[in-house]
Amino acid sequence: MSLAIVHSRSLDGLHAPAVTVEVHLANGLPCFTLVGLADTEVKEARERVRAALSNSGLEFPFNKRITVNLAPADLPKESGRFDLPIALGILAAMGHIEPSALADKEFAGELSLGGELRPVRGALPMALALRREGGAEARCRQLVLPVASAREAALVPDVTVREAPHLADVVTALREGGGLCAVARQGGAVARPAGGDLLEVKGQSAAKRALEVAAAGQHSLLMVGPPGSGKSMLAQRFGGLLPPMSADEALESAAVLSLAGHFDPTRWQQRVVRSPHHSASSVALVGGGSPPRPGEISLSHHGVLFLDELPEFPRQALEALREPLETGEITISRAARRHDFPARFQLLGAMNPCPCGYLGHPTKACRCTPDQVLRYQGKLSGPLLDRIDVQIEVPAVSPEVLAQAPDGEASLVVAQRVALARERQLARQGCLNQALAGSLLDDVARPEAQAQAFLQSASARLGWSGRSYHRVLRLARTIADLAQSDGIHLIHIAEAIQYRRVLQPA
Structure with a gap:
């Protein structure tokens, strides 16, 4: 087989759109061409993939014309996350990996020259994107990542994440139909942050x-x-x-x-x-x-x-x-x-x-x-x-x-x-x-009559803007909540006003 398809994901802000890695092997002058709006980090994958395959005891087609396309072509691709899918695509195009073994998986990982898998940025957004897509196909798809990135992605529920420390481990598991360790979702008690009392x-x-x-x-x-x-x-x-x-x-x-x-x-x-x-x-x-x-x-x-x-x-x-x-x-x-x-x-x-x-x-x-x-x-x-x-x-x-x-x-x-x-x-x-606004603020932060009159008098005397007036209302509502009070009384308004008088806007 001379054409192989491997699934991966790029990063576009907080989104992780799907990327299809297409690898084609052909006769002709030996070369390694990578297309699909890839930046310098991605293009350098050619040397990392070549060395990683050779040093992992896997075959690299030195006498073939290799073309790798990262689709869609108009989406910018960056970082070394495509090293692993490119390497697997080359092996699949050579017939060393069955295409069916790649169909239900997504891969991401940077390769060292020796074939070790290094963590990548954005593993958690990748898992979130896979969960958001929904559908039977997305639910059955597995995410294969380096060990550190897999532990991070496993925090997202309802996503199957598998970890691998080395390229050779991934290839062996794909050939034998298993072997990659599934990462359990982490949980447990949350320790209080350090920083003193x-x-x-x-x-x-x-x-x-x-x-x-x-x-x-x-x-x-x-x-x-x-x-x-x-x-x-x-x-x-x-x-x-x-x-x-x-x-x-x-x-x-x-x-x-x-x-x-x-x-x-x-x-x-x-x-x-x-x-x-x-x-x-x-x-x-x-x-x-x-x-x-x-x-x-x-x-x-x-x-x-x-x-x-x-x-x-x-x-x-x-x-x-x-x-x-x-x-x-x-x-x-x-x-x-x-x-x-x-x-x-x-x-x-x-x-x-x-x-x-x-x-x-x-x-x-x-x-x-x-x-x-x-x-x-x-x-x-x-x-x-x-x-x-x-x-x-x-x-x-x-x-x-x-x-x-x-x-x-x-x-x-x-x-x-x-x-x-x-x-x-x-x-x-x-x-x-802090997020109260509009009619919701009017409903839950309505002071009693005496407190309302005091707030209006202070606002006029201090020359507050409408924003300052509403922020004092929110503060008073918080002070009342700390006191477990349903209403906003004069004492709550008075304390809230004191928190707005150190520096006045020019």
Whole structure:
């Protein structure tokens, strides 16, 4: 037989469209031609496949004209995932593998020169795509991957995944009609994330309360305070207040991380906490490149994005956060293609009040002029600040407080209240309070008459926008949920207003 067909998958954003690898052997001047809009990484498969077959004790047709077509031709193909299907297609075209053995399987894997299978990016999106296709044919199809990639893809239910460490193992199994090990779906208890306990933070009771409110309603949070006041310490403990992800949330988060090659199966269902350096560009934060890759906001999907020294980030990078904070997704458009990535992250920011950091410090004098302070705080635009729900001051802690025993509550105690508040929100409206909008917000966040009048008076006096007004309503609803209250009372509105008064949009 001179023509063979092997099934595989490419990556197109978070999608994994099917790719048919067609291999044709013909007489003529020996050559190895690879077509189908393949990039440099894919074209280099010619040398890897040739060496892997030879070093695995398998025959390579050195005296044949080899043509490999990756269909569809208009879909860009990248990475070394097509090494394994190309090698199997050549063997099938030579008659060493029966075509029927390849019909019900999809293959992906990069080959070393010795024939070992190396993991590939996007194994989990491949399994998700196979499950989404449905149908009898898709349900019967098996996914054959390198060992590390197979353990990742096995997290997707209702998909048969088989692992192989070496090309020779795959060929032997295909010839003998079996032999590849099926990977069982992983499960078990989810460990709480590391990062310290909230009890270790001395003082800062107001900041701890703000963290609890932000965690309960998935609200964005900005901490403003001098150096050494505990902003980073509080942020490191924020992840311990969040409940584990649901199975669907975990799959969505893992799919994005797998696409970037950052997924760790040992952290299954743990919320991601990303903290890029302030030198990060807008492309690094929101995604981009060619082909487009997810940025930090997508890698933090259903997790936390901590931006320390917030005003030091490039202005363009910060402004790019505005739309994802509202919509929970980011669209990256290029001349040839458009990609949509999820970006429902929880923003956690920290900054100094001025360039020297000591504005309002009880013992250290600030060296900044009023113009310098305004210029520094002005690096955060009004529209961006308007989208940050909770803005709190984290004052310096006195030596007397530092010398005392820790006060407050442990992270586990606060996390239990957060989990109860979240369960209350999901049972009432099907989403967390941060996502409330439109008529649903009017229905579930309707304050009592006295509280409503107080909110309207404060909004008019402080000159809030409509967005700020509604964000205070969402905060008040979260505070009421933490108190297990069905209604929103004056005390809830008053606390919510306090979280919007540290920095005012210019």
